[in-house]
Amino acid sequence: MSNKLHELLAVEQDRKHKGNQAIGEAKNTFTKKDIYFDGMVKRYISLEEDAELIPDETKGIVTTVKGKLEEAIEAIVKGMDAHISKEETNASEKARAELVIEGVNFGLFSATSLLALESHLNKIKDLYTNIPTLDTAKKFHFDPQEGLYKTEPEVKFRSVKRPKVIVKYEATEKHPAQTELLYLEHQVGKYETVYSSGRLSLTQKNQLVKRIEGMLEAVKVARSKANNAEVTNIKVGQKLFDFIHKDLL
Numbered sequence: 303m304s305n306k307l308h309e310l311l312a313v314e315q316d317r318k319h320k321g322n323q324a325i326g327e328a329k330n331t332f333t334k335k336d337i338y339f340d341g342m343v344k345r346y347i348s349l350e351e352d353a354e355l356i357p358d359e360t361k362g363i364v365t366t367v368k369g370k371l372e373e374a375i376e377a378i379v380k381g382m383d384a385h386i387s388k389e390e391t392n393a394s395e396k397a398r399a400e401l402v403i404e405g406v407n408f409g410l411f412s413a414t415s416l417l418a419l420e421s422h423l424n425k426i427k428d429l430y431t432n433i434p435t436l437d438t439a440k441k442f443h444f445d446p447q448e449g450l451y452k453t454e455p456e457v458k459f460r461s462v463k464r465p466k467v468i469v470k471y472e473a474t475e476k477h478p479a480q481t482e483l484l485y486l487e488h489q490v491g492k493y494e495t496v497y498s499s500g501r502l503s504l505t506q507k508n509q510l511v512k513r514i515e516g517m518l519e520a521v522k523v524a525r526s527k528a529n530n531a532e533v534t535n536i537k538v539g540q541k542l543f544d545f546i547h548k549d550l551l
Contacts (some may be wrong), residue, residue: 321381
């Protein structure tokens with residue numbers, strides 16, 4: 303972070319822009335490229351000896367919600383810190399209040415900084431509201447070693463039709479045997495499919511959004527307290543016009 307205000311002003315807008323870009327890109331992935339968070343491995347297990355070999359089907363996960371957020375957060379934090387630092391540098395020492403969220407004191411901020419923070423948090427809330435969640439039709443469990451959600455193997459059997467001659471009537475001295483060719487289903491193997499996901503559970507998402515909403519509420523309360531400061535009344539306007547009009551009007 304820059305130590306001089308003019309240095310900070312030189313980079314603030316660029317950092318804010320990159321932060322907004324990071325939010326937009328992550329939101330676009332969450333809403334329009336959510337297949338990136340889904341994977342699967344489908345294996346075939348033969349139930350017969352010397353059966354045909356069927357290769358596995360796999361689809362890898364491109365990214366996870368956690369990973370995508372971590373990518374975006376670095377730029378978001380830089381933009382937010384630059385913005386709030388500028389506001390704090392320019393702020394009055396009077397219109398200030400402590401920001402306390404669930405007992406955690408985040409420090410003393412000016413009213414303008416709290417207004418800026420509220421704006422950033424609203425953008426972050428919009429991003430988190432669009433986090434893709436797990437398919438509730440599948441029973442996922444979290445695998446801490448891989449950092450992913452997985453299902454137990456889903457089993458589907460594979461059958462083929464094979465010909466079989468059925469004797470309807472045995473042969474007699476006067477008539478040959480009557481037979482019929484039928485094609486009967488035979489189970490020859492099974493597919494085991496394990497689904498994986500880099501999404502979050504609906505409970506996790508709701509808790510994250512609720513936490514952000516709590517932060518927004520705390521920021522609004524702090525801003526209200528900061529704006530309760532006594533006004534420093536400045537009488538400079540008439541003096542300026544007196545100077546402009548002096549000897550002319």
